[in-house]
Amino acid sequence: MPEAVLLHPAIDKGFQPGADDFAGGTLVCHCLDRPVKVEVKGQIAHNHACGCTQCWKPEGAILSIVAVAPTDHVTVVANADxxxxVNPAATILCHACTVCGVHMKxxxxxxxxxxxxxxxxxxxSREEGWQAPQFGAFISSVIEGGVKPDRMDGIRARxxxxxxxxxxxxxxxxxxxLSIFAARKSGVLKD
Incomplete structure (x- = not known):
């Protein structure tokens, strides 16, 4: 029997759909002492399994689970210090806990x-109701992170x-x- 393909602990056993009326919750880093806490008001969007090499992944995970929320709905409520x-030149300014390394926002x-x-x-977050993952993104990029190319068919199948x-x-x-933004910026697309 082939070995099970494990991608990420939050999806390996399946996942529940999100709640339409979800009001938000709190994300907590992995520190036992003074954990960083980030409050998110409302539901997230575009939740997905991501294979890029920039996203934080828990130990042993091939993919990350990442979504977006409006920036004005995201507030650090504990231990922002x-x-x-991680990389001030990046488009996504990942703020990581300097102790446990978890990317918080x-x-x-x-x-x-x-x-x-x-x-x-x-x-x-410990709250239930977040939007479930919707798709997988940048899956081939896991090779750049060290996954052997011969595993790709199994990863995509899973x-x-x-x-x-x-x-x-x-x-x-x-x-x-992204294309609409670029077309408007270049003047090719006018509203």
């Missing part, structure tokens, strides 16, 4: 289609089995948003 930006502040959104890892369509970029809706 423990946060530091990643606002987009540059002139970009995703400006005003903050990337988050919903599995850092994502499909979970109901998550695997893409080697973002979902069509998000790719359209």
């Amino acid at each position: 423990k946060l530091a930006v 990643g606002p987009v502040e540059k002139d970009h289609a995703f400006r005003g959104l903050t990337f988050l890892h919903p599995e850092l 994502l499909r089995q979970l109901g998550l369509r695997p893409y080697d970029c973002l979902s069509p809706t998000l790719m359209d948003a």
